[in-house]
Amino acid sequence: MSESLRFEIRDRIGVLTLNRPDKLNALVPEMAAGFEEALAKAAEPGVKALLVRGEGRAFCAGGDIGWMLQGLKEGRLEEMKALLNLGVRVSHGFKTLPKPVIAVVQGPAAGAGMSLALSADFRIATPDAKLSMAFVKIGLHPDWGGSVMLNMLVNPAIALELMLTGEGIDVQRAHDLGLVNQIVDAEVLEDVVKFLCIRLAHGPGEAFARIKQSALRNAGHTSESLLALLEEEGRQMAATIQSADAREGLMAFMEKRAPKFA
Secondary structure (H helix, E strand, O other): OOOOEEEEEEOOEEEEEEOOHHHOOOEOHHHHHHHHHHHHHHOOOOOOEEEEEEOOOOOEOOEOHHHHHHHHHOOOHHHHHHHHHHHHHHHHHHHHOOOOEEEEEOOEEEOHHHHHHHHOOEEEEOOOOEEEOHHHHHOOOOOOOHHHHHHHHOOHHHHHHHHHHOOOEEHHHHHHHOOOOEEOOHHHHHHHHHHHHHHHHOOOHHHHHHHHHHHHHHOOOOHHHHHHHHHHHHHHHHHHOOOHHHHHHHHHHHOOOOOOOO
């Protein structure tokens, strides 16, 4: 597993930590093997749940904008598509994993970072957490399951608002919308997470698996239909990332200025 991700099993709980704190845990291709390994190990019989969190002051700032812009300039579109395909596998993997997946959200969860959090089964957040479907601000379409999961969790009009504006929402509004299950002060976060992990570690694994299957079915999906939606989302992102608006949005972000879209 690469240094950009850490995975360990603690008392029957898999713990996946995004480990690029200097980049606010932004997502890059070298994380692929780590995500795949974590999903495989989390599926093993001795593991009861998967905990996902970020190292440092952020959960995940989304895609690494600098890497994306450089990739566009150098024409490395296949690498970008590989990262999008990874997002499909991770989002689908979280929702179909026969174990509870919990995201611990501290600080920013933006773009694909918000998507990653929404792909978990539920979210515990600290008061400083801020969620943002920020893609549109740099001329992009949501990826890593963001548009799919958002529409599964909130009113379609709210989902559309969050995607079209890209505005961040504070943790209280996220909680009011049902995007966050619990708000926990940072001082007691580890105690709350530990208590939850103990509870899940001693829970009924087969019942967990069947409950997750029912939740997916009750949302109107099968594993196959969910995968199809995620793949289509990826195709939409792959198309927009090659647009003039996307190039302008990425450059404006790096240059710390307002974009001038066509």
